[in-house]
Amino acid sequence: AQSVTQLDSQVPVFEEAPVELRCNYSSSVSVYLFWYVQYPNQGLQLLLKYLSGSTLVKGINGFEAEFNKSQTSFHLRKPSVHISDTAEYFCAVREDSSYKLIFGSGTRLLVRP
Amino acid sequence: DGGITQSPKYLFRKEGQNVTLSCEQNLNHDAMYWYRQDPGQGLRLIYYSQIVNDFQKGDIAEGYSVSREKKESFPLTVTSAQKNPTAFYLCASSATGFPYNEQFFGPGTRLTVL
Numbered sequence: 001a002q003s004v005t006q007l008d009s010q011v012p013v014f015e016e017a018p019v020e021l022r023c024n025y026s027s028s029v030s031v032y033l034f035w036y037v038q039y040p041n042q043g044l045q046l047l048l049k050y051l052s053g054s055t056l057v058k059g060i061n062g063f064e065a066e067f068n069k070s071q072t073s074f075h076l077r078k079p080s081v082h083i084s085d086t087a088e089y090f091c092a093v094r095e096d097s098s099y100k101l102i103f104g105s106g107t108r109l110l111v112r113p
Numbered sequence: 114d115g116g117i118t119q120s121p122k123y124l125f126r127k128e129g130q131n132v133t134l135s136c137e138q139n140l141n142h143d144a145m146y147w148y149r150q151d152p153g154q155g156l157r158l159i160y161y162s163q164i165v166n167d168f169q170k171g172d173i174a175e176g177y178s179v180s181r182e183k184k185e186s187f188p189l190t191v192t193s194a195q196k197n198p199t200a201f202y203l204c205a206s207s208a209t210g211f212p213y214n215e216q217f218f219g220p221g222t223r224l225t226v227l
Contacts, residue, residue, distance in 0.1 A: 009153065034215065043117075043203055043218035044156075090155060094214075099144055099163060099207070100171075101216055103155040 002027045004093050006104035014112050015083055021076040021107045023091030030096040033074040035065055038088045038106075047089070050074065061085070086111045116140065117219035119204050124224045126191070126198070134189045134222045136204035143209045145187035146216060149173060150201040159202075162187055163209060191224065199226045 005024045013019045025031065032051050036044040048059025055067040065076045074091060091104040117138045126132045138145065144163045148156040158171030162181040176195025181187055187206075191198045202222045207214040 036218075041201075041221070041223070043119075043220045044205075045218070046215055049215055099161065099209070099214065100158060101146075101156075103157075105153060105155040 002031075002093060002095055002102050004091055004102050004104035006091055006107050008107050009105070010108045010110060012110045012112060013081055016080050018079050019077065019081050019085075019109065021089050021091075021109065023074045023076065023104060025072050025074065025091075025093045025102075027072070027093065027095055032094045032096070033065075033067060034092040034094070034101070035059065035063070035074070035076050036090045036092060037061075038090065040087075044090065047076070081109070081111050083111050083113060085109060117204060117206055117217060119202075119219040119222050121222060122220065124222055126224060126226050128226055129193045131190055131192050132224065134191070134202055134204075134224070136187045136189065136219060137185055138187075138204075138206040138217075138219075139185060140206055140217060141184075142206035142217075143184070144207045144214065145181070146205040146207075147171075147177070147179065147187070147189045148203045148205065150203060150221075156203065159189065198224055200224060 003026050034049045035047040038044050048057050050057045050067045058064045063078050088106045090106045092101045120135045146161040147159040157173050160179040162168035178190045204219040205216040207216045
């Protein structure tokens with residue numbers, strides 16, 4: 001069955017340090033992959049998406065992610081984080097021919113000064 | 114500006130009462146969705162609708178009901194049958210042309226049962 005795993009529930013990091021948030025999925029068919037960000041008491045905002053083509057995807061706010069089909073991963077990275085990046089980040093997967101998005105449990109990024 | 118609105122932002126309910134959460138979109142999207150968010154559990158799909166007058170149960174539909182009488186609106190009713198309704202509820206919408214149907218989210222409604 002389709003599922004998404006975000007192994008890290010919380011990632012603390014100092015300001016201006018690099019960060020990687022991990023996402024692994026399981027699916028036997030072609031997938032489309034998404035990263036969303038959620039600030040406290042708000043809805044979700046799309047950071048980036050992989051639909052096809054280049055496996056390195058660039059998104060808003062300096063984030064990027066790389067799709068690795070052999071490892072079924074879609075890790076999110078940022079070379080230098082800011083205090084304002086403190087938020088919850090969700091990885092989501094949609095199988096081809098399905099409207100349903102399957103979300104991971106989220107990773108809380110905590111950026112410290 | 115195009116977007117999704119949800120009201121109210123905060124909602125308090127007594128046990129045994131039904132409540133209805135509003136979701137409206139002006140993005141001209143055919144598909145709409147309702148999710149429930151609990152701490153540490155990510156988002157779980159309650160109901161979704163791909164077209165007016167049609168909707169399907171998601172993974173946790175028990176105790177909830179929806180209607181889709183207009184393209185722009187997809188209200189969610191939390192009934193007294195829902196055992197643990199306190200949660201953050203998110204509405205989303207998307208176009209239906211594959212594969213570019215990323216979902217756009219509203220700001221959410223926080224429901225608390227007193």
